[in-house]
Amino acid sequence: MARLVDVTDVNDPRLADFRDLRDVDLRVSLEGEHGLFLAEGAKVVRRAAEAGFTPRAFLLQPKWVDGLADVLAASDAPAYVLGEKQIAEVAGFHLHRGALASFDRKPLPDLGTLLAKPGKLRIAVLEDLVDHGNVGLIFRNAAALAVDAVVLTERTADPLYRRASKTSMGNVYSMPWTRARGMEDILRALRAADVVPVALTLADDAITLDELAAMRHERLAFVFGTEGAGVHKKTEQQVDHRVLIPMEPGVDSLNVAAATAVTFYATR
Amino acid sequence: MARLVDVTDVNDPRLADFRDLRDVDLRVSLEGEHGLFLAEGAKVVRRAAEAGFTPRAFLLQPKWVDGLADVLAASDAPAYVLGEKQIAEVAGFHLHRGALASFDRKPLPDLGTLLAKPGKLRIAVLEDLVDHGNVGLIFRNAAALAVDAVVLTERTADPLYRRASKTSMGNVYSMPWTRARGMEDILRALRAADVVPVALTLADDAITLDELAAMRHERLAFVFGTEGAGVHKKTEQQVDHRVLIPMEPGVDSLNVAAATAVTFYATR
Numbered sequence: 001m002a003r004l005v006d007v008t009d010v011n012d013p014r015l016a017d018f019r020d021l022r023d024v025d026l027r028v029s030l031e032g033e034h035g036l037f038l039a040e041g042a043k044v045v046r047r048a049a050e051a052g053f054t055p056r057a058f059l060l061q062p063k064w065v066d067g068l069a070d071v072l073a074a075s076d077a078p079a080y081v082l083g084e085k086q087i088a089e090v091a092g093f094h095l096h097r098g099a100l101a102s103f104d105r106k107p108l109p110d111l112g113t114l115l116a117k118p119g120k121l122r123i124a125v126l127e128d129l130v131d132h133g134n135v136g137l138i139f140r141n142a143a144a145l146a147v148d149a150v151v152l153t154e155r156t157a158d159p160l161y162r163r164a165s166k167t168s169m170g171n172v173y174s175m176p177w178t179r180a181r182g183m184e185d186i187l188r189a190l191r192a193a194d195v196v197p198v199a200l201t202l203a204d205d206a207i208t209l210d211e212l213a214a215m216r217h218e219r220l221a222f223v224f225g226t227e228g229a230g231v232h233k234k235t236e237q238q239v240d241h242r243v244l245i246p247m248e249p250g251v252d253s254l255n256v257a258a259a260t261a262v263t264f265y266a267t268r
Numbered sequence: 269m270a271r272l273v274d275v276t277d278v279n280d281p282r283l284a285d286f287r288d289l290r291d292v293d294l295r296v297s298l299e300g301e302h303g304l305f306l307a308e309g310a311k312v313v314r315r316a317a318e319a320g321f322t323p324r325a326f327l328l329q330p331k332w333v334d335g336l337a338d339v340l341a342a343s344d345a346p347a348y349v350l351g352e353k354q355i356a357e358v359a360g361f362h363l364h365r366g367a368l369a370s371f372d373r374k375p376l377p378d379l380g381t382l383l384a385k386p387g388k389l390r391i392a393v394l395e396d397l398v399d400h401g402n403v404g405l406i407f408r409n410a411a412a413l414a415v416d417a418v419v420l421t422e423r424t425a426d427p428l429y430r431r432a433s434k435t436s437m438g439n440v441y442s443m444p445w446t447r448a449r450g451m452e453d454i455l456r457a458l459r460a461a462d463v464v465p466v467a468l469t470l471a472d473d474a475i476t477l478d479e480l481a482a483m484r485h486e487r488l489a490f491v492f493g494t495e496g497a498g499v500h501k502k503t504e505q506q507v508d509h510r511v512l513i514p515m516e517p518g519v520d521s522l523n524v525a526a527a528t529a530v531t532f533y534a535t536r
């Protein structure tokens with residue numbers, strides 16, 4: 001059972017995990033260095049615990065203690081209880097959902113292990129997607145629409161970062177994922193595992209998503225590119241198919257999260 | 269040609285259109301009352317002008333004057349030029365894209381007029397969607413995926429509000445839309461125009477989206493419900509089909525913007 005600790009001083013050093021949540025640079029350095037991540041909101045906190053991550057500490061408004069009683073009961077971590085205003089002072093802004101928890105990260109699985117499942121396989125590859133909100137939404141789409149795992153390049157935003165886990169509704173914790181050094185390594189691993197890599201793109205020689213679906217590939221990996229420029233030219237040339245979601249002329253492409261939903265649905 | 273006006277005082281009353289952009293209550297009241305809306309970012313500003321809205325005023329960092337030269341040339345509105353820091357003082361926060369313009373609203377079209385187009389028709393109905401970001405994303409999806417018009421209930425968020433127009437990439441200005449009093453009026457108008465209303469839902473008796481697509485209805489209206497609870501029970505009972513996007517068990521439903529992308533794509 002987590003120890004409930006009433007905190008009186010917002011500068012209490014035991015609250016270090018929860019400080020200055022909007023200072024992205026600080027958080028990225030802290031969360032990488034100390035191997036922790038932060039979950040916000042009772043639902044997301046619960047999802048992280050249910051997915052087997054070990055809580056380091058909780059920071060809760062009194063009203064959230066009951067709702068998370070079972071999660072607290074299953075943990076030995078301290079649960080710091082603090083008023084709404086004081087939590088805002090620690091976090092650096094007002095939280096709509098005054099329930100936070102920090103968790104230890106786990107080592108990421110091998111790319112080869114993620115691809116080892118025999119038979120039908122659907123992989124999403126995120127190439128240099130830097131927006132945490134988009135990464136979270138894509139994990140949510142992937143979980144809902146039968147994708148087996150997500151693979152990230154080095155520059156893609158951290159799925160366990162607070163904003164990503166929030167937009168994913170906590171699906172980042174249960175969806176298998178890993179990070180690889182670059183597209184070369186990813187493409188090599190995909191081919192070794194008999195997975196057909198395709199890139200979502202606006203290239204002139206692209207086939208349509210319906211044409212791809214009609215091919216009924218058993219094992220597919222979809223590469224989605226960065227929010228602005230899309231998939232890198234080199235990657236486009238190396239995949240087996242460039243694939244286009246047909247759109248109205250004169251309209252910007254779908255945002256990348258919407259494009260993933262359409263792609264996963266059409267080829268599931 | 270817009271008059272370029274160098275402003276020296278951030279409290280200049282001529283900047284009223286651009287003040288306190290994050291004060292949602294103030295803005296909603298100001299923008300409704302004075303029949304204006306605000307566009308943020310050079311691209312979105314340009315889209316509003318190209319869609320035929322009349323600019324009231326521009327507020328620009330010096331560096332944006334050249335990029336919007338053609339838009340300014342076509343307008344008689346004043347263009348207030350101000351430094352980055354001063355614009356942040358007026359707007360109440362730091363803008364990533366220091367180009368703003370206010371425009372006059374236009375009267376909304378009749379619902380009947382929107383539905384009058386003969387032949388194939390695709391309508392999105394947004395029932396009480398309160399999140400501006402979602403509304404904007406849905407307009408972007410609608411524009412990209414061949415939807416003809418969007419119909420909003422009274423409580424649905426304003427598509428011309430800054431955050432919505434931004435996530436729509438300016439597609440709110442060119443996509444035909446209107447607002448109706450309630451679902452009763454909307455359903456009556458749809459049936460009168462031979463449009464089949466369906467609701468996206470998780471109801472037990474729902475058909476799948478693929479089953480709907482296979483029916484090849486020529487004229488379809490999709491009702492999407494509020495972010496939390498979905499389509500109202502009463503609406504569910506009144507539409508011709510309840511329609512489900514099949515998802516993995518145990519996963520939350522797609523967010524509503526992703527659901528629209530999948531729906532528009534599967535039935536286009």
